Amino acid sequence: MKLITHIDFDGICCAALFIRKFGSSVDITYATVQEAKQLSKDNFQVDYTCDLPKVSQSVNIDHHKTNYEDLYNSNRITNKDLVVPNAPSATDLVYDYFAYPNDPIAEEIKELGHLADIALLPAEYKPLDIVLNMNVEDLSFLRDISELLAKKGRMILETQWLKDHHSKVVAAYHKTHQVIKSFLDTHSLIPRVVIIDSRNIIPGKLAKEVFKPLFDRGTVIIALIYKKSNNEPTRVSFRVTKTEQEKYDVSAVAKHFGGGGHRMAAACTPNLSDIPDEIINQLKTIMKTTDTVEFFSLGTNM
Ligand SMILES: [Mn+2]
Incomplete structure (x- = not known):
């Protein structure tokens, strides 16, 4: 299972939901919009693209208006894709796409991705937001945060891992x-x-x-x-x-x-x-x- 996802909060919550569903063997590429477009030109092979413009022939789960228009105009949208321009976050769409019955941690991840992308992140998540922003170029860090979110949901806020990272960037x-x-x-x-x-x-x-x-x-x-x-x-x-x-x-x-x-x-x-x-x-x-x-x-x- 190969996933490419956006290097922001929403993209990371999508990654966490994938790990929650398919386990830690999911191969995850974290990318910017520009990088995703280039990888698609290079015909990079992945199974799913989340919170980014569709890469190659993957299944696209996204909520960006411009991506929807481009896919539609270029006839690249298929009935497997879930591209909903007015959805509040890609995380909401991943949650609906795979379904997570009786999984309170998946629900917490959905809530987090949703609030982050509509810029309503509650104050208690601020340390996580800062730590993510300051480490966004470190791909192994992005994987770590995705794994930790998949495992702990909102309890990630209580981890020593977060406290250690936060004290480094707070100044x-x-x-x-x-x-x-x-x-x-x-x-x-x-x-x-x-x-x-x-x-x-x-x-x-x-x-x-x-x-x-x-x-x-x-x-x-x-x-x-x-x-x-x-x-x-x-x-x-x-x-x-x-x-x-x-x-x-x-x-x-x-x-x-x-x-x-x-x-x-x-x-x-x-x-x-x-x-x-x-x-x-x-x-x-x-x-x-x-x-x-x-x-x-x-x-x-x-
Ligand atoms: Mn998003």
Whole structure:
């Protein structure tokens, strides 16, 4: 049994459900969307693709709108696939696909994948979220966390493994929040639409920490510029605040730059020369006439 899954929380919960169902002999590849697309071009052979665009002729279990459209347009969708664009998470779909009767741990894994992907992870999961973000490039770490989740469900929170990892990364996390706070303290007026460059100012793996504090200040759309690490390309991650999700579709903007995703969460890897002007122009195509937009660097004061 070979699985390829996304290197995020949802993808890891999918992996945990596979291990729960088929045991630790499942061969798991963890990949980004770009890597999955390349592996598919190379005709990489797997049985299942989760939370990613379909790889080769595998069974695809996914909830990304752009993937659904691409599969449909290219006639690659089959009746074995479960690609549901409005499903809250791929984990929910894996849970339904295989069925886990009388398995409370599988239910906990489903709950976790679901909450993580709709950005409603309860506070007690924060250490797990931070540890995952900081170790996302370490493939053996991703396997470890999948195995541990499959074995323990939400009790993963009580493990010494998590406590040890958390104590290593918690200082960087607090420093990041100080930088975000001082940015917000020096900017009394925050527009409805914010493009914010976090590169060289906070660790790329923690860049997404800016979303919640900015939304709390009344921003409705954020385009976050970041680099996962020094040798990674510059990426832009788009988010729409929960309360205005119906009104904006950022996947259209991401798609313009060769990326994709969901209406309220999408990403792309634009040309550096498109930052920020072309990003602003594209955001304007989905903004309301009364919306204001501004470009900031997270590190500059006023
Ligand atoms: Mn997902």
